[in-house]
Amino acid sequence: MARTLKLRIWRGNDKDGGLQDVTVEANNGEVVLDIIHRVQATQMGDLAVRWNCKAGKCGSCSMEINGKPRLACMTQVSAYGEDEVITITPLRAFPVIKDLVTDVSFNYKKAMEVRAYEHPTDLAPGEARMQQVDVERSQEFRKCIECFLCQDTCHVIRDHEENKKSFAGPRFFIRIAELDMHPLDTLRNRKQSAQEEHGLGMCNITKCCTEVCPEHIRITDNAIIPMKERVVDVKYDPLRWLGSVIRKREGIL
Amino acid sequence: MTQQAERYKYDIVVIGAGGAGLRAAVEAREAGLSVAIVCKSLFGKAHTVMAEGGAAASMGNVNEKDNWMVHFRDTMRGGKFLNHYRMAELHAKEAPDRIWELETWGALFDRTKEGKISQRNFGGHEYPRLAHVGDRTGLELIRTMQQRIVALQQRDGRDTGDTEKMIKVFAEVTITEILKENGKVAGAYGYRRENGQEIVFEAPAVVIATGGVGKTFKITSNSWEGTGDGHALALKAGANLVDMEFLQFHPTGMVWPLSVKGILVTESVRGEGGILTNNLGERFMFKYIPDVFKDKYADNEAEADRWYVDQDNNRRPPELLPRDEVARAINSEVKAGRGTEHGGVFLDVSKRLSAEVIKKRLPSMWHQFYELAGVDITKEAMEVGPTCHYVMGGVEVDPDSAAAVGVDGLFAAGEVAGGMHGSNRLGGNSLTDLLVFGRRAGMGAVEYVKSHGANPVSDATIEKAAAKIAAPFVSTGGENAYTLHTELQEVTHNLVGIIRTGAELSEAIVKIAELRKRSAHISVTGDRMFNPGFHLVFDLDNMLLVAESTAKSALAREESRGGHTRDDFPGMNSIWRQVNHISSFDGNQVNIKAQPLPVLPKELFDLFDVHELEKYMTPQEIAKGGSN
Numbered sequence: 001m002a003r004t005l006k007l008r009i010w011r012g013n014d015k016d017g018g019l020q021d022v023t024v025e026a027n028n029g030e031v032v033l034d035i036i037h038r039v040q041a042t043q044m045g046d047l048a049v050r051w052n053c054k055a056g057k058c059g060s061c062s063m064e065i066n067g068k069p070r071l072a073c074m075t076q077v078s079a080y081g082e083d084e085v086i087t088i089t090p091l092r093a094f095p096v097i098k099d100l101v102t103d104v105s106f107n108y109k110k111a112m113e114v115r116a117y118e119h120p121t122d123l124a125p126g127e128a129r130m131q132q133v134d135v136e137r138s139q140e141f142r143k144c145i146e147c148f149l150c151q152d153t154c155h156v157i158r159d160h161e162e163n164k165k166s167f168a169g170p171r172f173f174i175r176i177a178e179l180d181m182h183p184l185d186t187l188r189n190r191k192q193s194a195q196e197e198h199g200l201g202m203c204n205i206t207k208c209c210t211e212v213c214p215e216h217i218r219i220t221d222n223a224i225i226p227m228k229e230r231v232v233d234v235k236y237d238p239l240r241w242l243g244s245v246i247r248k249r250e251g252i253l
Numbered sequence: 254m255t256q257q258a259e260r261y262k263y264d265i266v267v268i269g270a271g272g273a274g275l276r277a278a279v280e281a282r283e284a285g286l287s288v289a290i291v292c293k294s295l296f297g298k299a300h301t302v303m304a305e306g307g308a309a310a311s312m313g314n315v316n317e318k319d320n321w322m323v324h325f326r327d328t329m330r331g332g333k334f335l336n337h338y339r340m341a342e343l344h345a346k347e348a349p350d351r352i353w354e355l356e357t358w359g360a361l362f363d364r365t366k367e368g369k370i371s372q373r374n375f376g377g378h379e380y381p382r383l384a385h386v387g388d389r390t391g392l393e394l395i396r397t398m399q400q401r402i403v404a405l406q407q408r409d410g411r412d413t414g415d416t417e418k419m420i421k422v423f424a425e426v427t428i429t430e431i432l433k434e435n436g437k438v439a440g441a442y443g444y445r446r447e448n449g450q451e452i453v454f455e456a457p458a459v460v461i462a463t464g465g466v467g468k469t470f471k472i473t474s475n476s477w478e479g480t481g482d483g484h485a486l487a488l489k490a491g492a493n494l495v496d497m498e499f500l501q502f503h504p505t506g507m508v509w510p511l512s513v514k515g516i517l518v519t520e521s522v523r524g525e526g527g528i529l530t531n532n533l534g535e536r537f538m539f540k541y542i543p544d545v546f547k548d549k550y551a552d553n554e555a556e557a558d559r560w561y562v563d564q565d566n567n568r569r570p571p572e573l574l575p576r577d578e579v580a581r582a583i584n585s586e587v588k589a590g591r592g593t594e595h596g597g598v599f600l601d602v603s604k605r606l607s608a609e610v611i612k613k614r615l616p617s618m619w620h621q622f623y624e625l626a627g628v629d630i631t632k633e634a635m636e637v638g639p640t641c642h643y644v645m646g647g648v649e650v651d652p653d654s655a656a657a658v659g660v661d662g663l664f665a666a667g668e669v670a671g672g673m674h675g676s677n678r679l680g681g682n683s684l685t686d687l688l689v690f691g692r693r694a695g696m697g698a699v700e701y702v703k704s705h706g707a708n709p710v711s712d713a714t715i716e717k718a719a720a721k722i723a724a725p726f727v728s729t730g731g732e733n734a735y736t737l738h739t740e741l742q743e744v745t746h747n748l749v750g751i752i753r754t755g756a757e758l759s760e761a762i763v764k765i766a767e768l769r770k771r772s773a774h775i776s777v778t779g780d781r782m783f784n785p786g787f788h789l790v791f792d793l794d795n796m797l798l799v800a801e802s803t804a805k806s807a808l809a810r811e812e813s814r815g816g817h818t819r820d821d822f823p824g825m826n827s828i829w830r831q832v833n834h835i836s837s838f839d840g841n842q843v844n845i846k847a848q849p850l851p852v853l854p855k856e857l858f859d860l861f862d863v864h865e866l867e868k869y870m871t872p873q874e875i876a877k878g879g880s881n
Contacts, residue, residue, distance in 0.1 A: 013782065029510020031625070041735040045786035046779025050295070052476040055516045055621065057392065058298045074624055097447055098783040108296065112416060116404030117359030125353035126312075129368030135361045139386065142361060142393060146297055182359065 002027050005035060005077065010089040011047070011099050019087065026077050032088065033061050033072035036100070048099035056214060059147030063100050064089045069149040069212045091152040107148050110168045113198070114175050118187045134183045141178035141223060143215045144171065150209035150219060156202050167199035170209035170219045177223035195231045200224070258442075258451035258719065261421075263289040265698045266441050266456040268428050268483060271299035272391075272687030273667025273694070274462030275398035276351075280695025282405050282420050286702060289454055290402070291423045291443065293478050297399045300464050300476055301687065304391025305519035305617065307373055307383025308688075309681030310348035314369040315381040316564070321345040322860050323379055328682060329861075330545075331377040331575045332645070332675020333815045334830055334869040335496065338853045339652035340673040344682070344689050351688035352384050358404070360397040362386055374524045377575040377679040379549075380564075388519050388617045394684055426452060428482070429791055430718045431459055431490040431663065432710050438490070438662025439708040442718035446788060449781025451722060453715055457708045458698040461487055461648065461657075461665040462691065466500075468738075469796045469803075470641035471746035474506055474517040480792035481799035483669035487648045488798055488843070492657040494836040495671035495848075497646035497799070498806035499816040501678055502751045504579035506640025508597035513625045515640040518600065518618060520680045522635075523572040525614055526561055527602035529583070530634070531591035537598075538571035541582035545868045550574060561605075577677040577815050580639040584751055587638065597638035603631055639751055645678055645816055646806070647671030649835060654697030655690050662701060662708070666694035676815025725790045726781075730774020734789040737775070741768055741793070741800060749804050754820045758808040765804060766842070769797045801843045802836040809834055809845050827871045855879030 005026045008019040024039050033051055040047045051061040054073045061072040066080075066087050080086055094102035150170035157163050168176075173194060180190040194200040205228075207220045217223075265281045267274045270292035281288045292299065311324040325345035329336055352370065356362070362384050363371040372381040386393040402420060410416035428443040432453075440455040463483030467475025484494055505518040523529075531537050539557075542550045550571045551557040557570035572579070583598050592598060602611060608631035612619050615630070622628040622635055648665035649658040655670065657663040667687045674682065748761035772794060777787045812826040813819050833848045858866070858879030867875055 027511055029626075030512040034512045040785060041739075045733070045735070045777070046782075046784040048783035048785065052294055052298050052478060053300070053303055054476065055303065055513070056624070057389075057617070058294075058302050058476070060294065060298050076625075101447075101783050104295065111403060112406065112410075116400060116407055119357045119359070123357075125350065125357050128356050130361075130364055131368055132364040132371075135364060139361050142386070142396060143389065144396075145302075145392065179359075182361070185359070 003082070006085045007035065007039070008085055008087040009036075009039070009047070009099070012096065013098050014096050017096070028078075030077050031073055032065055032075040032077060032086065035077060036072060036088070048097070048101045050101050057145060059145035059214075062091055062147045062149050062152065064091060064152075069152045071147060071149070071214050074214055091148070093152040093154070093158045104148055106164060107146070107151060107169075107171060110172050111175070113168065114172055114179075115187055115193070117179055117182065117185050120184060120186050123184065128184060130183045137181045137222070138178045140217055141174040143217055144174060145215060146171065147214060149212045149214065153208045153212045155206070155208065156199075163199070163202065167202050170203075170224070172198060173200060173203070173227065174217060174219055174223040177227055180227065191227045191230050194227055200227060200231070256450070258453050258715065260453045261289060261455065263287045263454060263456045264702050265289075265458045265460060266291060266454045267460045267462060268441065268486070269299065269462035269464060269667070269669070270296055270422065270424075271301040271462060271464055271667060272394050272398060272684060273691035274299075274460065275395075275402055276688050276691030277460045277462060277664075277666060277695035277698065278420060279398070279401055279405065280692050281699055284696075284699040286699055287419050289421055289423055289456070291426050291428055291441070291454070293427055293446070293482075294425065296422050296424045297395060299395060300478055301391045301395045301684070303474070303476070303517065304394065304684055305388040305517065306375055306521045306524065307385030307390045307681050308348075308352055308394065308684035309375065309378060309382045309679065310352045310384060310685050311345065311380075311382060312349045312352065312370060312372065312384070314365055315372040319380040319382060324348070324382065325857070326860060327378050328679060329675070331677055331679035331682075333677060333825065334675065335814065335850065336675030337652055337672035337851060338857055339851070340690070342857060343652060343693070344673060344686060347689045348685035351685060351692065355394065355397050355688075358397050358401045360393055362393070373521065374573065375680045376520055376523065376573045376579070378681065383681040385521070387613070388521050388615050390684065394687075423452070427788060427791055428486065429722060431486050432714050432718065433490060433660075434708050434711060434714065436661070437705070437708050438660060439710045439714070442715070444722055447783055449784070449787070451719060453710060455707075455710050457705055458662045458664065458702050460655075460694045460698050461663065461669055462667045462694070463669050465668045466644045466796070466799045467641050468792070469741065469745050469800050470750070471742040472506065472515040473641040474503060474515055475641070481795045482792070483665065484647060484802070485795035485798040487657055487660075487663065487665060487669075488802070488836065488838040490660050490663060492660045492663055493649040494646060494802055495649040495833050496676070496806065497644070497802040497836055498810050498834060499645035499676045500641060500803065501576055501643040501645060501816045502580040502639040503642035504576055504583050504639055505600055505637040506642075507621075507626065508593070508636050508638040509595040510626060516621070516625075517640065517642065518635060518637050519615070520576070522600060522602050522615060522618060525602060526605035527572065527600050528570075528605075529572055529579075530599045530601065531586045532593055533591055535591075537586055537591070538574070538579070538582055541578060541585070542571050542574065543578060546574060546578075575677055575679060580751060581818060583637070583639055593636045595636055597636040599634040600637045601634035603633060608632070643678055643683065644668060645671065645674045645676060646803070651697075653693065654700070655694035656697050656701070662705070664694040664698050666690040676817060725775055725777045725787060728774060728776050731776050732771050732774045734775050734777070734786055734793050737768055737772055738789060738793050738796070741765070741796060744768070745800055745803075749800065749807060752818050752820050753807055755808060758804050761804045762801065762808065765797060765801050769801070772797060798838065798843065805843055805845045806834040806836060809847070827869060827874075830869055831874075852880040
């Protein structure tokens with residue numbers, strides 16, 4: 001039943017740190033977060049790790065396991081070979097606070113920069129009528145649990161601190177897409193602002209974000225590419241450009 | 254104190270950033286007051302996110318016969334008439350408005366064919382009543398509230414140039430104490446989990462919205478945050494807890510593999526047609542329909558199955574009985590040796606719905622079982638068993654204002670507040686409870702602040718609060734917080750669990766007191782930088798107080814009702830229905846006193862068939878016919 005597991009856990013803070021070897025028992029069916037908790041309770045009482053629900057629903061226990069951005073609560077130990085050493089490191093795109101905990105405030109700053117939903121002023125509570133098929137497009141993006149794994153893996157910011165200022169990242173492209181496709185939102189020009197204010201143009205659709213998404217949201221195909229196509233349509237089609245100037249209030253539909 | 258504490262002034266401090274806390278904050282801000290929102294986790298990770306099935310509100314979108322009176326009756330029945338009637342009434346009346354309001358903030362619920370908000374069936378609800386988004390309704394609720402806070406901050410940013418001028422979120426901060434001056438609330442004291450930096454909040458009103466106590470137990474659907482912080486903070490501040498013996502064991506938690514034991518399997522699985530069977534293949538719930546529900550639940554499979562297509566002419570399947578009934582039934586089957594290999598029973602939805610429909614209506618469940626247990630629920634049955642899910646007991650409050658009884662300036666809403674759900678909560682009533690009473694707590698706090706003004710914190714009070722935070726680093730007692738927590742969970746699991754006896758509860762009370770003594774000698778390794786061992790010291794102190802309150806209340810109540818089952822007093826007793834148990838803390842231990850339950854007023858009494866009330870009330874109460 002039980003097996004002995006060899007781990008290498010990154011420990012340290014914003015100044016320095018390194019990998020530490022740990023040997024720990026693991027039971028059948030356990031996930032990496034269980035193992036980290038056992039290490040915490042028996043060997044390293046002050047090992048820092050962020051977690052909450054342990055059911056893949058809150059997106060707190062994001063880290064890198066053998067170099068891949070993952071939720072520790074959804075990563076089965078049995079996925080790794082008997083003799084394989086499992087290396088656990090903090091998210092690389094964000095500054096380390098301590099051990100496996102990083103400062104993810106970048107994401108909350110970006111959230112503040114995306115203009116909120118605007119409800120039609122003439123639509124009273126309870127009066128909204130929407131078809132299921134119309135809400136489903138935005139619902140896909142509202143499945144996001146804000147684990148920020150897509151942000152972590154996105155190479156535009158992963159190794160390029162300088163891009164962070166002008167690039168919101170995949171999490172917020174799906175937020176903008178969600179509002180853009182929301183049947184009731186009245187704020188115009190969301191796609192245009194994605195391009196001009198949030199750095200949509202810097203994304204070169206390598207789909208790394210889609211690959212790591214634990215909710216299997218098709219970030220690139222269903223959010224980023226449709227927005228890019230529409231932005232290009234309007235920007236480079238002279239007739240549409242003229243139309244958008246004339247119908248300035250409506251902007252990009 | 255290693256360094257000077259950070260110091261902030263607000264009109265209102267809200268502790269907890271789940272549905273109730275955020276709704277209170279929105280209300281306070283809309284009234285023009287400044288608010289600090291303090292939470293132990295990152296913003297948007299609160300336990301509300303775990304709610305799956307939906308939010309109960311009698312909008313009548315699917316069955317137009319539904320209205321607040323039907324909802325009120327269902328809630329009172331579910332709680333076995335121990336609910337505070339006024340809370341159940343306010344909840345039933347205001348829930349639809351709270352759901353519609355979410356839509357004006359951008360929420361996207363699943364729709365009916367006419368384009369209205371769709372509503373689904375759930376245990377104990379007479380009509381389809383739960384607004385939902387697949388099986389991730391809690392996520393939709395928390396995200397909508399979170400985004401509403403951001404929207405208000407953006408508005409403040411445009412108006413004043415500072416997005417955090419009126420609402421500021423203090424994430425990853427633990428509150429260790431409610432501060433009082435002159436007998437009234439003056440603020441709250443805590444520290445940043447990231448680095449141990451201490452913080453003083455000065456505010457004349459504090460709203461506690463900290464959720465539940467699940468981590469007191471070994472098998473629970475709650476995250477690490479559910480350590481009864483608000484319950485304990487309120488007790489220590491001089492407030493009361495009401496009916497702490499009532500804990501909801503959700504009938505369906507995962508039982509295998511070990512690492513996921515306790516994780517919730519949504520009641521929607523049964524709402525969508527899932528059936529429960531034992532290891533003999535027997536659909537056992539038909540054997541467990543209590544007398545009080547016999548006229549509402551089908552006693553044979555044919556009728557139960559017909560109900561899914563014709564609800565007007567058939568009674569409901571017994572899988573949809575209130576949660577306490579189903580949890581006890583599963584417990585009995587397993588104890589009688591008719592359980593599964595891993596000590597649960599089977600829950601199967603694969604025979605009623607196609608794979609495609611299951612993946613659409615229960616996406617997280619499919620995902621959860623496939624990834625964590627290697628089970629494909631579109632093809633095979635799940636193994637499930639009871640898990641500690643929710644505490645009905647909580648801070649004693651005034652229903653209309655959510656003001657905590659006994660402490661001026663203190664308010665409580667959501668799971669941490671008691672009374673609303675009586676002895677057992679219906680599924681779906683929690684999410685609307687958060688919104689209805691979160692808003693009311695916000696309103697109550699606003700009114701209080703406007704009429705009372707500031708109440709400055711003295712240096713002496715701050716020094717006392719700071720000393721408590723420093724203590725575990727100074728102690729050389731050598732006790733380990735993790736070990737004590739595990740021991741406490743063993744005690745509650747074995748002695749204060751789903752089935753209780755007087756002897757076991759007495760033993761638990763002694764053991765909890767011993768653990769509390771030992772907890773004074775906890776030593777912490779490492780420093781203040783994001784140190785989980787240090788954080789657990791405060792969580793553990795809260796859990797010990799909550800466990801003591803639950804064990805003592807449970808010992809006092811000599812009957813079985815809702816989320817409190819006594820093997821030595823198996824029946825429900827109408828005399829006990831008239832009693833609330835009030836916990837208070839004298840600085841050394843929790844004391845319990847009996848207090849009369851508020852009497853149902855005539856207009857609410859008259860909403861019921863008197864023969865139904867006869868099952869719950871004494872002949873004298875029936876003769877009186879309500880309070881006025």
